[in-house]
Amino acid sequence: MADSGEATASGGTPRRDFLNLVTASFAAVGVGAIAWPFINSMQPARDVLALASTDVDLAPIAVGQAVTVMWRGKPIFVRSRTAQEIEAARAVPLNDLKDPQTDQARIQRDPWLVVIGICTHLGCVPLGQKPTDPRGPYGGWFCPCHGSAYDTSGRIRQGPAPLNLAVPPYAFTSDTKIRIG
Numbered sequence: 001m002a003d004s005g006e007a008t009a010s011g012g013t014p015r016r017d018f019l020n021l022v023t024a025s026f027a028a029v030g031v032g033a034i035a036w037p038f039i040n041s042m043q044p045a046r047d048v049l050a051l052a053s054t055d056v057d058l059a060p061i062a063v064g065q066a067v068t069v070m071w072r073g074k075p076i077f078v079r080s081r082t083a084q085e086i087e088a089a090r091a092v093p094l095n096d097l098k099d100p101q102t103d104q105a106r107i108q109r110d111p112w113l114v115v116i117g118i119c120t121h122l123g124c125v126p127l128g129q130k131p132t133d134p135r136g137p138y139g140g141w142f143c144p145c146h147g148s149a150y151d152t153s154g155r156i157r158q159g160p161a162p163l164n165l166a167v168p169p170y171a172f173t174s175d176t177k178i179r180i181g
């Protein structure tokens with residue numbers, strides 16, 4: 001009798017189908033074995049995850065002081081503003097602003113202002129964090145490269161920068177702590 005290629009394995013399954021099934025199973029296991037290390041290597045490392053957010057303890061920052069922390073490679077300015085600085089920020093008519101935003105829209109809780117410390121002109125880090133730094137005519141930050149001046153809400157008031165200092169995503173995790181990112 002000629003071999004038709006359709007001889008059956010036990011149970012009546014055609015041998016070719018049986019072999020196809022076995023081959024497909026091995027192929028699936030092989031792909032799985034290759035795919036796992038690949039997918040695993042795509043998980044962010046712990047240190048990368050840690051840098052995705054930055055916790056800041058506000059308790060040691062006195063009124064009128066500022067600190068700079070790093071978040072995702074960017075300087076973040078955290079300033080505990082004085083009552084006068086807050087008042088000055090809120091007294092400005094929106095019409096006077098190049099990038100109109102109220103102070104209240106830029107903060108979550110008094111007296112804290114949290115902004116990304118990168119000038120919106122060409123990306124310099126403006127001065128104004130240290131007590132000895134010039135803060136410019138509006139009392140916030142001053143970028144000496146081309147003279148952009150920001151007010152006590154981090155809004156652009158003078159010079160070539162087109163936009164206010166950006167506010168990063170952050171949340172209060174307690175009365176004296178924030179998490180940026």
Ligand code: FES
Nearest residue numbers: 119121122143146
């Ligand atoms: S980068 Fe700030 S004024 Fe040019």
